[in-house]
Amino acid sequence: MPLSWVEIDLAALRHNLLQVRKRMSARTQIIGVVKSDAYGHGMLPIARELVSGGVHFLAVSKFWEAQELLVAGIRHPILVLSGIEPCDMEEAIRQQVRPALFRLDHAELMSRTACRLDTEAKIHLKVDTGMGRLGVPYERAPAFLDKLLALPGIKLEGILSHFAAADESDKSYSELQLSRFREVLGELAGRGHAVQFIHIANSAGLLDLPHAHFQLIRPGIMLYGSPPSQELHFPARLKPVMSLKAKILQLKDVPAGQPIGYGRTFLPEKPSRIATIPVGYDDGYPRLLSNQGQVLVCGQRAAVVGRVSMNLITIDVTHVRQAKEDDEVVLLGEQMDDRISAEEIAQTCATISYEIYCSIGRHRFKYFLNGAADL
Numbered sequence: 001m002p003l004s005w006v007e008i009d010l011a012a013l014r015h016n017l018l019q020v021r022k023r024m025s026a027r028t029q030i031i032g033v034v035k036s037d038a039y040g041h042g043m044l045p046i047a048r049e050l051v052s053g054g055v056h057f058l059a060v061s062k063f064w065e066a067q068e069l070l071v072a073g074i075r076h077p078i079l080v081l082s083g084i085e086p087c088d089m090e091e092a093i094r095q096q097v098r099p100a101l102f103r104l105d106h107a108e109l110m111s112r113t114a115c116r117l118d119t120e121a122k123i124h125l126k127v128d129t130g131m132g133r134l135g136v137p138y139e140r141a142p143a144f145l146d147k148l149l150a151l152p153g154i155k156l157e158g159i160l161s162h163f164a165a166a167d168e169s170d171k172s173y174s175e176l177q178l179s180r181f182r183e184v185l186g187e188l189a190g191r192g193h194a195v196q197f198i199h200i201a202n203s204a205g206l207l208d209l210p211h212a213h214f215q216l217i218r219p220g221i222m223l224y225g226s227p228p229s230q231e232l233h234f235p236a237r238l239k240p241v242m243s244l245k246a247k248i249l250q251l252k253d254v255p256a257g258q259p260i261g262y263g264r265t266f267l268p269e270k271p272s273r274i275a276t277i278p279v280g281y282d283d284g285y286p287r288l289l290s291n292q293g294q295v296l297v298c299g300q301r302a303a304v305v306g307r308v309s310m311n312l313i314t315i316d317v318t319h320v321r322q323a324k325e326d327d328e329v330v331l332l333g334e335q336m337d338d339r340i341s342a343e344e345i346a347q348t349c350a351t352i353s354y355e356i357y358c359s360i361g362r363h364r365f366k367y368f369l370n371g372a373a374d375l
């Protein structure tokens, strides 16, 4: 056992998938979003669990992530959200990996390559309905469609867009995006074209915009057990999947005034007991938690004192009389009746749970609980 580690609770993932299913209609299917190493949770075990839980598609950001899934033997439809570059086009077509498509030159290359391979390339057209990021701008979608539908060798399997603010309590911008999306769908229908998969909803859309579910929904954060934002009315009982734990490496009694850590930013006012924990910013524990964070020891909260360094932090356990060396410390997750959530850490660091998961997820040691083999 290493001195610090990440635990991934696959039973919690299954529970969250069930919560997703409870909120969608019978005609809707799920795209499990496993980009960025499944938000740091470990793409392969998460993808396997989602596939066995019956998700219809998997979504990644980059083609190399899709290749990792394929090499691992996961033969499930894969959508690449950031599209596929020309150098990967032939391989992607051979493997039937679907790009989110937003550029005509990519579509043309795809068409030529598919014709040369004597096959059909499936794509999902990405429309920008107001996110202002990836996608064909919705007002240019009709002209784009005319050109796209004329290309041989391409099958428009799906059409998608992405909400910019579905996690806000005010849904007016999401409704505007939805009406623009419906306009584009109308243009498509007007050309006598039926696509199999229409999708726009992320976790927030799934929860708060049931009329935006269409044939597919694309939950990410909800699967990992966090609400998309604090603003969202959130009835679902989700279970966080990731924990970060470590053992007390050293325990020492220090006199009042003994500086703790780099920069001497913490000086105890009274004699104190300080525990050193082998976790630092290299493990994705944010340096912004210096003199701000809290952890759980023996079921009690203890404050991070002094700066977070690369591989170590120091916590004040003066009040936790029973704490001893090698005791387990929870930096993210549950211990006895208390929990340090990714939302709590994110709030202290002025960021979002997504970023906390991604950075802690780069930890070298991960243990997959409840079934899957350790990787």
Ligand SMILES: *Cc1c(COP(=O)(O)O)cnc(C)c1O
Pocket: 033, 035, 081, 162, 201, 202, 203, 204, 218, 219, 220, 221, 222, 228
């Ligand atoms: C990441 C992502 C999602 C998932 O979003 P969550 O807020 O995690 O549910 C859905 N769609 C697209 C296009 C994404 O990039």
